[in-house]
Structure formats: structure tokens, C-alpha cells
Amino acid sequence: MTVLLVTNDFPPRQGGIETFVRSLCDQLPDVVVYTSHEPGDLQYDATLPFPVIRDRNTMLLPTARVTRRAVQLMHDYGAGRILFGAAAPLGLMGTALRRAGAHKIVAMTHGHETWWAGVPGARQALRKIGDAADTLTTVSSWCADQIAPALAPQAAQRMRRLTPGVDTQRFAPGCGGDDVRRKLGLEGVPLVVCVSRLIRRKGQDTLIRAWPQIRRQVPGARLMLVGGGPDREYLEKLAARTGVSDAVLFTGPVPWAEIPPYVDAADVFAMPCRTRRFGLEPEALGIVTLEASATGKPVVVGDSGGASDTVRHGETGYLVDPYNPTAVAVRIAELLGNPGDLGANGRAWVEAEWTWQRSGAVLRQLLDI
Template sequence: MTVLVVTNDFPPRQGGIETFVRSLCDELPDVVVYTSREAGDVAYDATLPFPVIRDRTSMLLPTARSTRRAVQLMREYDADRILFGAAAPLGLMGPALRRAGARRIVAMTHGHETWWAGVPGARQALRRIGDAADTVTTVSSWCAEQIAPALSPGAVQRMRRLTPGVDSGRFHPGCGGQQIRQGLGLEGVPVVVCVSRLIRRKGQDTLIRAWPRVLQAVPDARLLLVGGGPDRGYLEELAVRYGVADAVEFTGPVPWAEIPPYVDAADVFAMPCRTRRFGLEPEALGIVTLEASAAGKAVVVGDSGGAADTVRHGTTGYLVDPYNPAAVGARVVGLLTNRQDREALGAAGRQWVEAEWGWSRSGEVLRELLDV
């Protein structure tokens, strides 16, 4: 019962979907991955306990050539279960792989399929993907609501929720934050951490705009932005413009394996993510928020798409208006100035993640869907 995973979202490329797909591979008993080329992939693939076949291109698309290659891999590895790491567009291979002998096909959806559901042409393609799959999975209740209208009634009935898990053994209080603080010269000061790619949707600019208000109440507070991305220069200029450059620290890209200590370095975790481009670019879930909760951190999260599923408002942290820097700053200040409150929220968050967001639960759902 070998599972062929067909995906563009796979390490060493960094991102939440990449982490999701990679971690699910560990939950399957026999797996082979067909994915795109990426810088550093040879060294990375050599560390894995299962085979990874890289396409010659940096973007795997459902072309006739790549579909033939997927069929060849099915036969070579005797794979009769298919997992599409992201339904659109690779799920369009589904009918051909079914004809080649696929017994079960699961197509995972994340955030970008929500705009497919609303765009003519793409909407029809998503419907074909749903009809070709045994199950279309969604990462959040919000994503399910957005995608369902584009699917046929039968595909909607077969939809299931499949969420990322959190390794609470890696993300836990005391998992290395003190060393990070020492290395960055942040000992003894209040620290707010945001871990994410530096792109507009994640809301790092909102944190910078809020920081003058934070400094008025907590003069020694520091903002630690963890990750790389195209907005680095813009955010650095914004910090200068708002007069907070000395209070904002950029780490640059950090490998996924080294992320837990950076989360643990926080007094508060904040990611005021927002929906952009007229609703076509939402936050599908935001697993890093749950990782922060697992590390015992109070969280401040933007109310965008499925992000609300990652926080129990008032119990593990707070949802905020991501377009309102003043409101974001007020929540951050409230937590930085009330240690008892933030520690209670962090403790509740860890308890919630341990109870409901473990990888074993995600793996159990996926194995059921694939019938392995």
C-alpha cells in the first residue's frame, strides 16, 4: 500500500505547507515523493528515510509529461494510493492516475484553493479535481466554507478536515529561548516574536506601525522578526520611518529545524495576518500560532481566513483587527505589562495543543482516508 505523494510543497523549500506535507510523510508506513527541483534538495533528500524523485523543473505542473512520470513512479514503486500535497493544480492529474490503477486519491487544500473557488475557469478546474478525488481535505472550517460552493454535491459530501499537527516535544517552554536571547543581546528585555515569511499578508508591517505605541508603555520592548522574504527591505525602511529601527531585530531566514528556540524566546507571539487582494489571499490557518501555544506563549493573531481556528480568543490569546495598528499595539502592551495574564494564556494554549493538535491525530485521519 505505497503512497505516492505528488507535490510542489516540500523541503528544503520553507513554508507552512511544506512542513505540513513533510510531516505527514512520517505518518505513512510506505511513501515515495514526486516533487519539484529546489536549491539544496540533493543534500536534504539524502537525510530522508524514503525516496524522493525530483522533477527537472522548479515548478511541477499537471502537464502530459509530468503526469506520465507520475504514472511511471506508480508502477515502479507499486503505489496505488495518491496524495496531492496541494489540490490545485496538481489534482488535475487525478483521472489519469486513476486509470493507471490508483485505488485512493486524497487532494489536500490550503489557502490558495479558496481563490480558485471564486475565479471562473479556475473554479471549474477545482470542481474537476474534487470529482477525481476520493476526498478533498481542508485545513480549517473557513477554508471548507469557501471551497465547498465550487465542488459538486458528491465531492462536498466526501470533504474532510485534515489539519497540520504540532510536535509539542519540539515546541515546549524552555526549548532554547534563553540561548537565542543571549545570542541576540535581548536578555532582560520584553520580547515579542513573529515567525513567518516577510510578506504583506503576515502583518509584520502592522507590528512595526504599532511599535511606537508599544514603546510608550514598555520603553525597552523589542520586536523580533524571524524569517526571510521579499519584504525585508520594505520593513527595514518602515522601521526607520516610524523611529523604531533600534527596537526591531531581523534574523533573516532560519531553517525549520531551528525554529523552536526562536519561538521560545518570546514573551508574546504576534502575527497580525490579514486577508489581501480583495479576499483572494487569506491566511488559511497559521500553524506557527499553534506552535507558539505549544511553547507556552500567549498569542496575538490577525482575524484572517482560518486563523481564528488557531486561537481561543481570551483563553489562549487574542484575535485582533489586522488593519488596526492601535488595537494590535494595545493587545501587545496589555500582555507585556501583565505577566500573570500572559502566562495563564500560554499554559492554556499548551494544554489545548497537546489535547487536540497532535500529529498522531492528523496521521490517523490521513491513513483512514487513504485506507492504509
């Protein structure tokens, strides 16, 4: 029943995929991880209840050497089940691992495989990955629709949905938002929060452009952008040009363990994410939106890629045109004035359908555990 997880996406490296892959390890009865080297990995790995074998390189690629190492680990640990943390490109080792005795192979897709599906050469490689795996998983229905045409018909029929879960104990109403507001001097202030890297695809610039209209409708409303990233200087200058610098608070990077109180501080969570680079850079899902719903917040989300799977329009929040600041402003102002039951609806939905236990049960079924 041992599972060999082969992945580049593993802590202490930070990111949504890393959190997804690491959390799934807790749902497996017996797992061993083969991953890349990262600064600080010795200290991190010492805290884990399962073995982690680090490659000498900072990135695993499906080379002959890495494949031989994966086969050796499979034999050393009696791991007849293989899980690729990201299908492309490591899933190209699937055929060799199958020949070496792997009983089940599951390859997870996230968002970048949608790019592979549309590019000649990469598309053929993705087809080989699908042929070698028992199952390719997808995080959203949109991702499945993009990837399926690149696969052989049989492989497309074997695709299954495997989504990240939400820790509904960590992300819960009252998990520390009042403390954050006191610390930042935001008590009693109408507050919108966006938690994400500061990059163009996440749509923080759309929020800033929407803010003059929001302030006219909701005097004193503030916007808190939680996270770091390459776009911070651009966003600060945009806020100054738009005349809303006094209304926009940049927290800078916040450790993942400390994120829930910042989400809980919001009256409304907003991330008008958008698709960029001629469709090659979409939002695959957006687990932070579901974390906000788990915290009981109404959400406003951009219509990009699989983001629509994270909101029930009109029930837990609203899906908006991320290129239309006016439309974004209308929805945010509406929710600041009258959130209704959307936050409570979102909490109930996440508790019912987006838990790690549910995701773990799906994965164990796919691995035949």
C-alpha cells in the first residue's frame, strides 16, 4: 500500500500546489516522497512523519538518472503505487515505472498542463503522460475541458477530478480577524481583502481602479492586499495615480500559517483574477476563494479558467468580468452594504464539498488503497 510521491512541488517551497501536494500526504496511510532539493529542507523534513528523499538538484526532470532513482526507491520501499505531484513533465517517467512494476499510477494536473495541451510538442508529451497513467486528475472542470483533447480517447475517459481541500478548522469565522483589525487600526472600517501574490493575473490592479467608485458608494472603505510579489511597486504607483493611496494597505508577505486571521478580517473577499497571455495563463482554480468562503466571507471572483468552480454565483458570492472595474465596484459595494447570507452559504458549501477528507478519499480510491 506504500505510495511513492514524485514531485518538484513540496515544502519548504511555498505555493498553492506545494500546499495541495503536502496536504494529500496526510491522507495516505503510507507514503515516501522523492523530491528536489530546497534551502532549509533538512530542517523541514525532520518534522515529517514519513521519509523524504531529496535529489541533489533543485528541480527534478524526467532524465534517465532521475528515472533510475525513482525505480530504485520504488523497489526499496515496496511502493507499488506512484503519484506524480504534477503530471508534466515528471509523468513522462510513467512508462518506465510501469515496466519496473508499478501497479497504479496517478498523475495530478493543476494549471500549467493546460498550456502543454495547446502547444505542439508539449501536447504530444502530455498525450504520452496520459497513456502511461491509470488516471490524470484535474482541479477544475475548465482544466479538464482544456486537457482532454490532447489525450488519447481512453486516457481522457480515465480523467478524474481531484481538488484541493480546505482546513475548515483553521479557516473559520472568528479565527483572528478582530486581532488583525486592531493591530492595523482598521476597527469598524468597511474592509475588502485580497490574499494572493502581487502579479497581474490576480487582478489587484482592477480592485484599485474600482476603488474610487467603491468609496463614493461606501465612504471610508479600505482595501487590504495581503502578499508580496513583483507587482507591488506598479500597484503602489497605480493607487497614487488613482488617488486612493490612503485607502489601500499593502501588508507584504505573510507566512501561510498566519493567513487565516487576515482572511477573517475582511467584510468581503475579492480577487478579480483574469486570463492572460492569449489564454496560456489562466486561473486554474483559486483555493484561496474557498478558504474565504470557509471563513464566512462573501466573495467576488474574476471569471478566469476554473475560478468559476469556487463560487456559486448569487449564493456564496459573485463571478465578475475581471476587465471591468465598474462591474467589480458594483458587486463589492453591494456586498459591503448588504452581504445577506452569502458568507454563511459559502461556509456550509465548503464544509460539505471541499474538505481534505473528501479529497483524500478520492485519491485513495484512484490509487486502489
